Amino acid sequence: MHYVGFAELAAAVSNAGGPGIITGLTQKTPALLAEEIVRCRALTDRPFGLNLTFLPTLSSPDYPGYIRAIVDGDVKAVETAGNNPQKWLPMLHEAGVKVIHKCTSVRHSLKAEAIGCDAVSVDGFECGGHPGEDDIPNFILLPRAADELKIPFVASGGMADGRSLVAALALGAEGMNMGTRFITTKEAPVHQNVNIMLDGAMDAGAWSCGMVAGLIHDIPTVKALIDRIMVEAEQIIEQRLARCAAVG
Numbered sequence: 555m556h557y558v559g560f561a562e563l564a565a566a567v568s569n570a571g572g573p574g575i576i577t578g579l580t581q582k583t584p585a586l587l588a589e590e591i592v593r594c595r596a597l598t599d600r601p602f603g604l605n606l607t608f609l610p611t612l613s614s615p616d617y618p619g620y621i622r623a624i625v626d627g628d629v630k631a632v633e634t635a636g637n638n639p640q641k642w643l644p645m646l647h648e649a650g651v652k653v654i655h656k657c658t659s660v661r662h663s664l665k666a667e668a669i670g671c672d673a674v675s676v677d678g679f680e681c682g683g684h685p686g687e688d689d690i691p692n693f694i695l696l697p698r699a700a701d702e703l704k705i706p707f708v709a710s711g712g713m714a715d716g717r718s719l720v721a722a723l724a725l726g727a728e729g730m731n732m733g734t735r736f737i738t739t740k741e742a743p744v745h746q747n748v749n750i751m752l753d754g755a756m757d758a759g760a761w762s763c764g765m766v767a768g769l770i771h772d773i774p775t776v777k778a779l780i781d782r783i784m785v786e787a788e789q790i791i792e793q794r795l796a797r798c799a800a801v802g
């Protein structure tokens with residue numbers, strides 16, 4: 555997440571069982587990204603990933619430089635987004651980096667699979683950030699992706715709690731990706747008014763977020779949030795769903 559995915563938040567997510575993701579282009583140069591990777595490594599000994607977004611810009615960022623920083627920094631997973639990552643796959647794969655490409659449609663997900671991406675992050679229309687151009691929400695998009703994809707995928711967009719996780723698994727995903735929900739945590743590097751806005755009210759100003767803001771009612775630490783999600787998900791599976799299965 556641009557201007558949110560710094561080392562502190564990524565490390566907090568990884569320390570809580572994540573993995574967290576550093577936003578590559580928030581670092582203005584490859585050298586700064588290399589420093590951010592070192593900072594993250596000092597904050598966690600667990601794996602973390604890195605987002606590299608290929609959006610059309612007037613002056614293209616130094617993508618080869620960013621990829622060198624990723625490889626030299628021994629980051630093992632990259633989330634690509636915004637455009638076809640094919641050109642960069644050989645460099646990443648030769649270095650043993652897994653590539654998970656973020657897609658807002660089934661056809662883009664299939665293309666990602668065909669060009670050799672290792673996994674897909676399927677982003678429904680609910681998502682924060684750039685929702686693509688197909689406008690398909692996750693209740694339709696995820697099962698369609700499950701029907702067609704052979705590579706694994708995570709559900710992204712509108713995910714907030716244990717219910718989201720169980721639903722994502724039921725719809726065929728291997729897990730879930732959260733953006734907006736992590737902005738409203740103690741470790742997110744945002745002004746407290748943004749936290750308060752997502753949690754209820756902000757008098758003025760603008761901030762990019764997803765519709766899932768409607769499900770956010772508190773500002774926990776990342777660890778408290780992830781622990782709560784796991785407890786909720788287990789309770790739903792072991793109690794509510796087990797009762798449903800027993801009735802059947």
Ligand SMILES: Cc1cc2nc3c(=O)[nH]c(=O)nc-3n(C[C@H](O)[C@H](O)[C@H](O)COP(=O)(O)O)c2cc1C
Nearest residue numbers: 555556607635681682683711712732733734763764
């Ligand atoms: C403030 C903000 C900035 C974001 N910046 C990026 C970005 O630079 N690159 C990217 O691939 N996705 C970006 N995203 C999208 C998130 O990575 C993620 O896919 C999305 O937030 C998931 O939906 P959710 O917000 O409903 O959890 C951003 C999202 C937000 C809310």
